Structures are given as structure tokens and as C-alpha cells.
Amino acid sequence: SQSLKKSYEGIFDIGAAVGVREANGTDTKAFPILDKHFNSLTPENLMKWGSIHPRLGQYNFEPMDRLVALAEKIDARVIGHTLVWHNQTPDWVYEDENGERLSKDALLHRMEEHIEAVAGRYKGKVFGYDVVNEAFFDDGQYRTSKWYETAGKDFIKRAFIKTQEVDPDAELYYNDYNMWKPEKTDAAIQLAKELRKEGIRIDGIGMQGHYGLDSPSLEIIETAINKIADAGFKVMFTEVDIDVLPNPVNRHGADIDATFPADESYNIYKEGLPDEIQAKLVSRYKELFELFKKHEEKITRITFWGVHDGGSWLNNWPMPGRTAYPLLFDKDYQEKKDIIQAVIDVAQN
Ligand code: G3I
Numbered sequence: 538s539q540s541l542k543k544s545y546e547g548i549f550d551i552g553a554a555v556g557v558r559e560a561n562g563t564d565t566k567a568f569p570i571l572d573k574h575f576n577s578l579t580p581e582n583l584m585k586w587g588s589i590h591p592r593l594g595q596y597n598f599e600p601m602d603r604l605v606a607l608a609e610k611i612d613a614r615v616i617g618h619t620l621v622w623h624n625q626t627p628d629w630v631y632e633d634e635n636g637e638r639l640s641k642d643a644l645l646h647r648m649e650e651h652i653e654a655v656a657g658r659y660k661g662k663v664f665g666y667d668v669v670n671e672a673f674f675d676d677g678q679y680r681t682s683k684w685y686e687t688a689g690k691d692f693i694k695r696a697f698i699k700t701q702e703v704d705p706d707a708e709l710y711y712n713d714y715n716m717w718k719p720e721k722t723d724a725a726i727q728l729a730k731e732l733r734k735e736g737i738r739i740d741g742i743g744m745q746g747h748y749g750l751d752s753p754s755l756e757i758i759e760t761a762i763n764k765i766a767d768a769g770f771k772v773m774f775t776e777v778d779i780d781v782l783p784n785p786v787n788r789h790g791a792d793i794d795a796t797f798p799a800d801e802s803y804n805i806y807k808e809g810l811p812d813e814i815q816a817k818l819v820s821r822y823k824e825l826f827e828l829f830k831k832h833e834e835k836i837t838r839i840t841f842w843g844v845h846d847g848g849s850w851l852n853n854w855p856m857p858g859r860t861a862y863p864l865l866f867d868k869d870y871q872e873k874k875d876i877i878q879a880v881i882d883v884a885q886n
Pocket of ligand 1: 581582624625714776
């Protein structure tokens with residue numbers, strides 16, 4: 538097939554989330570795919586606090602260094618995901634040496650040290666940061682994370698200020714899932730406006746894009762794109778994938794329904810996708826890209842949350858033992874030609 542990144546040159550960047558095996562070259566089959574199709578790389582896990590800064594003062598930079606080297610090799614931009622999140626952050630971060638919760642000042646100081654170490658090391662090498670990830674609930678209220686409990690929304694402001702100070706040339710984003718939900722979109726925009734009003738830079742808002750076959754609707758996604766752009770912020774789709782399996786979670790992020798059987802009865806396509814579901818997947822990708830293309834002036838990047846189906850987080854979420862089909866390459870790293878062609882056709886029309 539033709540190359541995704543070449544087809545979309547001058548329209549938007551085409552990205553993929555990668556892990557340690559792609560970064561260090563163990564996954565030899567991923568390399569030619571990344572090289573041919575992608576000009577933006579996001580670390581799926583290895584820049585998160587627990588991975589890059591597992592113990593107080595101890596940094597584990599090597600996997601991320603390798604990702605940066607890979608990006609240089611294939612001439613891709615690097616997205617820094619993510620500096621501050623409530624998830625994959627070890628408990629010690631919030632505590633003193635006696636296990637007591639840190640004061641606001643002490644916690645923010647620790648956060649700033651982290652940003653200084655991480656963004657400092659990759660200064661000039663990261664194109665843009667998901668500075669803060671998932672700080673809101675779906676209803677638009679601030680998420681009651683340990684960050685928020687201790688520091689209120691100041692943790693967000695201070696994170697943006699610090700990142701800009703450490704790497705002034707990097708773009709700065711707020712990133713969240715279910716960003717099509719009006720309350721959540723509005724809350725993120727409100728936050729971004731507040732930051733700007735206080736002279737704190739924020740360049741864009743990331744809509745993750747973990748979608749289903751039928752929901753959310755194109756209309757509701759389009760409304761969110763327009764709102765974000767009208768407020769003066771760049772839009773990017775940062776974690777795109779499409780889940781074709783039954784899913785007990787009222788779309789991503791809510792607690793798992795405990796009554797949902799943890800057996801394999803919902804793993805309904807383990808022998809392969811039926812033709813009519815594959816056809817739906819093709820048309821879903823096509824219509825999503827038509828929407829993205831329609832708003833090319835507002836959108837700067839589309840990143841897929843993984844390279845191939847076998848490596849997708851959706852094989853393990855919301856429960857292990859799923860056989861998921863969310864991406865553009867199958868579990869054997871083969872191109873899904875019908876989807877890729879449809880997506881490329883959109884770029885060329
Ligand atoms: O690395 C350990 C390994 O040593 C251990 O043996 C294994 C056993 O469970 O766990 C491994 O860590 C897992 C890690 O992925 C690396 O594979 C964690 O358990 C697992 O929780 C973690 O999941 C990641 C998840 O974020 C964490 O919340 C997914 O891979 C990653 O795709 C997902 O990405 C997030 C974005 O960052 C933010 N938006 C939502 C998106 C999907 O949840």
C-alpha cells in the first residue's frame with residue numbers, strides 16, 4: 538500500500554503509540570511499519586511516572602532514550618506522554634518517608650522536580666507534551682485524584698508553567714478521554730482558557746479517541762472539535778482505536794461493571810472478524826477520517842494507540858482474554874489493506 542504519513546503530509550501528523558519492544562528494536566516486525574507509515578511516536582507507557590521515575594530520585598531513562606533514538610531514525614516527532622497523571626504514578630510520590638501524605642507545597646515541589654528531570658533530559662527532542670492527563674471526570678468535575686485532593690487545580694497550572702520553563706519550544710497539551718462528552722469538553726476548554734488568562738501557555742487539547750463502532754456519533758465528535766478550535770486551541774486525536782467487542786464499561790474510564798462476567802463469553806470474535814463487522818470497521822475508520830480531513834485546519838495530529846492488534850491494550854481491557862481488532866495492522870503485523878486504502882483515499886480526495 539501507499540504510506541499513511543506520505544498521504545497525509547501537510548494535512549496532519551500520523552502517529553502511533555509504541556512500547557519498549559518497538560523502542561529497543563526487539564520487535565523487528567514493527568520497525569518497517571513505523572518507518573513507512575508514521576511520523577509521530579508516543580510512548581504508550583514508558584514516560585509515565587512509574588516507568589521513568591519508579592523510586593524517589595531514581596530515574597529509568599533508558600527505554601525513553603531508545604524511543605527518542607528510534608524517532609530520530611525514522612524522522613518522527615516525539616510526543617511526551619505524560620508528565621502528570623493519577624494513574625501509573627507510584628504511591629510514594631504522594632507521601633513522605635513516614636508514609637504521611639505530603640503537604641501541597643511538598644507535593645508540587647516533587648512534581649516540579651520530576652518535570653525538570655524528564656522534560657529537561659528531552660529538551661529539544663519532544664515536539665509536544667501531554668502535560669496533564671485525565672484531570673476531569675466525565676461530568677466535567679475535577680477528578681478527585683491525589684493530585685487534586687492535595688493541591689486542587691493548582692497542580693495543573695504549576696505543571697504547565699514548569700514544563701514551559703524547562704522546554705520553552707515544546708508544545709503543551711491537556712489530554713483526556715471521552716472528550717466528546719459536552720460537560721467534559723467544556724470543562725477542559727474552561728481550564729485551558731483559565732490558564733491562558735493567567736498567562737500560562739497551553740497549545741492544544743488532546744481528544745484520546747478510544748471509540749466504538751457506533752458511538753460516539755460523528756456529530757458529537759464534530760461539535761467538540763469545533764468548540765475546542767473556536768476557543769483558540771489546536772485539536773489532536775491522541776489515542777485512536779476502535780473497539781468492536783461488547784464492552785461493559787459505559788465507554789472508557791468508568792468503573793468496570795462488576796456484574797459483567799469475567800469469563801470469555803464476550804470474546805466473540807476470537808476466530809477472526811466476520812465480514813460484516815470488518816466492513817463496519819472499514820466504514821467507521823473512513824467516516825472518522827473524513828471528519829478529521831474536513832477539519833484539517835483545526836487538527837494537527839492523529840495518533841493510533843498501538844501499531845498492531847496483537848499489542849493493543851484492548852486485549853486486556855476491560856478484562857484480560859479479549860481478542861481485539863482496533864488498529865490498522867493485524868496481530869501478524871499485516872496491513873489491513875481495506876482500512877488503510879480507505880483512509881488514504883480520504884486524504885487524496
Ligand atoms: O510492565 C508490567 C509488567 O512488568 C507486569 O508483569 C505486568 C503484569 O500486569 O504489568 C505490566 O504493566 C502494565 C503496563 O500496561 C505495561 O504493559 C500494567 O499492568 C498495565 O496497567 C498497563 O496498562 C496501560 C494503561 O495505560 C495503564 O493505565 C496500557 O498499556 C496503556 O495502553 C494505557 O494507556 C492509556 C493512556 O496512557 C491514557 N489514556 C487511556 C489509555 C488506555 O487506558
